[in-house]
Amino acid sequence: xxxxxxxxxxxxxxxxxxxxxxxxxxxxxxxxxxxxxxxxxxxxxxxxxxxxxxxxxxxxxxxxxxxxxxxxxxxxxxxxxxxxxxxxxxxxxxxxxxxxxxxxxxxxxxxxxxxxxxxxxxxxxxxxxxxxxxxxxxxxxxxxxxxxxxxxxxxxxxxxxxxxxxxxxxxxxxxxxxxxxxxxxxxxxxxxxxxxxxxxxxxxxxxxxxxxxxxxxxxx
Amino acid sequence: xxxxxxxxxxxxxxxxxxxxxxxxxxxxxxxxxxxxxxxxxxxxxxxxxxxxxxxxxxxxxxxxxxxxxxxxxxxxxxxxxxxxxxxxxxxxxxxxxxxxxxxxxxxxxxxxxxxxxxxxxxxxxxxxxxxxxxxxxxxxxxxxxxxxxxxxxxxxxxxxxxxxxxxxxxxxxxxxxxxxxxxxxxxxxxxxxxxxxxxxxxxxxxxxxxxxxxxxxxxxxxxxxxxxxxxxxxxxxxxxxx
Numbered sequence: 089x090x091x092x093x094x095x096x097x098x099x100x101x102x103x104x105x106x107x108x109x110x111x112x113x114x115x116x117x118x119x120x121x122x123x124x125x126x127x128x129x130x131x132x133x134x135x136x137x138x139x140x141x142x143x144x145x146x147x148x149x150x151x152x153x154x155x156x157x158x159x160x161x162x163x164x165x166x167x168x169x170x171x172x173x174x175x176x177x178x179x180x181x182x183x184x185x186x187x188x189x190x191x192x193x194x195x196x197x198x199x200x201x202x203x204x205x206x207x208x209x210x211x212x213x214x215x216x217x218x219x220x221x222x223x224x225x226x227x228x229x230x231x232x233x234x235x236x237x238x239x240x241x242x243x244x245x246x247x248x249x250x251x252x253x254x255x256x257x258x259x260x261x262x263x264x265x266x267x268x269x270x271x272x273x274x275x276x277x278x279x280x281x282x283x284x285x286x287x288x289x290x291x292x293x294x295x296x297x298x299x300x301x302x303x304x305x306x307x308x
Numbered sequence: 309x310x311x312x313x314x315x316x317x318x319x320x321x322x323x324x325x326x327x328x329x330x331x332x333x334x335x336x337x338x339x340x341x342x343x344x345x346x347x348x349x350x351x352x353x354x355x356x357x358x359x360x361x362x363x364x365x366x367x368x369x370x371x372x373x374x375x376x377x378x379x380x381x382x383x384x385x386x387x388x389x390x391x392x393x394x395x396x397x398x399x400x401x402x403x404x405x406x407x408x409x410x411x412x413x414x415x416x417x418x419x420x421x422x423x424x425x426x427x428x429x430x431x432x433x434x435x436x437x438x439x440x441x442x443x444x445x446x447x448x449x450x451x452x453x454x455x456x457x458x459x460x461x462x463x464x465x466x467x468x469x470x471x472x473x474x475x476x477x478x479x480x481x482x483x484x485x486x487x488x489x490x491x492x493x494x495x496x497x498x499x500x501x502x503x504x505x506x507x508x509x510x511x512x513x514x515x516x517x518x519x520x521x522x523x524x525x526x527x528x529x530x531x532x533x534x535x536x537x538x539x540x541x542x543x544x545x546x547x548x549x550x
Binding site: 089092093095096099100103104159160162163164165167168169170171172173174179303306307 | 425
């Protein structure tokens with residue numbers, strides 16, 4: 089069963105290379121806009137770029153998780169999920185993981201390159217990378233939760249980000265504080281541990297929450 | 309330390325394997341009795357179902373007819389449990405389907421008026437994926453899936469993307485699930501939509517076979533099936549005027 093689910097997810101993403109490359113291109117476009125607006129002052133850029141990278145990643149995750157269930161709802165796959173006797177939670181878990189691998193991981197892989205471009209020090213770049221690796225799965229699962237929540241509504245394009253961005257705040261606070269701590273030479277283990285704890289908390293709960301939310305959305 | 313972690317790991321994997329291997333012990337064999345008891349349902353503050361009572365036994369077909377917008381889909385959705393009722397309940401063998409002990413989902417197969425196909429998968433992959441959601445069908449059994457495609461005459465579309473198919477062919481792919489499943493209760497929402505005459509005949513033959521296997525079918529249609537099938541119970545719905 090797991091084999092069939094993984095095979096299907098791979099097939100869907102590889103046939104839609106758009107869904108892999110567009111977030112990546114979007115990420116680079118937004119990042120390249122910042123120096124145009126802020127000017128090329130190296131000291132200023134060095135201070136703000138780690139935060140800018142995080143904001144861009146948030147926008148990217150919003151973009152990729154906003155309409156996560158839309159096609160499935162249109163095609164009646166959600167109804168099939170809810171009337172099936174197999175473990176839907178497992179399917180949803182794999183779909184969250186697949187969404188992260190194909191939309192966030194490419195961006196994360198290019199972080200070292202971005203650090204080179206903006207002359208971010210190795211230590212800062214490493215902390216950005218690790219907060220992103222721990223934070224983006226949480227952001228993606230919250231985004232998917234938002235898309236499940238607004239499923240029954242006809243026009244929910246802006247509504248979903250409005251609902252879910254407040255839930256992003258804990259992740260953002262601890263990531264920003266870890267990056268800040270590193271840049272002024274303070275210990276950062278606590279923030280990383282809290283991010284890890286959030287991840288461990290969110291990932292297993294999310295499939296169950298999603299199933300419940302989908303049931304509610306379908307019921308309208 | 310490492311040994312402990314290993315033990316925990318083994319424990320977890322054991323539980324996962326146990327869950328995955330849990331076979332259907334709860335599938336019904338002989339007696340099936342579905343009853344809808346004074347079901348009332350509102351949608352957008354309009355009453356859609358009003359005190360509906362239905363009793364169905366195995367080998368029976370419930371044919372729901374009625375004009376557009378009278379609540380046929382809502383009735384079928386509430387029988388399959390994805391639509392909540394305002395009052396009343398639905399029971400399988402005298403156990404409420406909301407009850408955990410009922411194992412209702414182990415026994416039903418629902419095909420709505422949307423087909424449940426993924427546009428980015430080929431017909432064969434779609435059927436394999438659909439079998440994942442039906443533990444009575446084997447998603448690895450490609451031979452059986454090919455047979456189901458032959459039965460509905462869609463073998464030549466095997467490697468077509470679902471998005472390339474016509475509506476009728478999409479419907480046929482969705483209905484091929486009926487050939488693959490061994491579940492006893494079929495809930496079909498307008499299964500004859502978009503089908504040509506020949507496929508309708510094939511489908512009616514499949515319904516008759518399912519009845520011989522002690523199965524039970526609930527379907528909505530504008531097509532009068534009572535001549536083609538035995539034991540057809542007609543249930544006529546009307547628009548609720550308020």
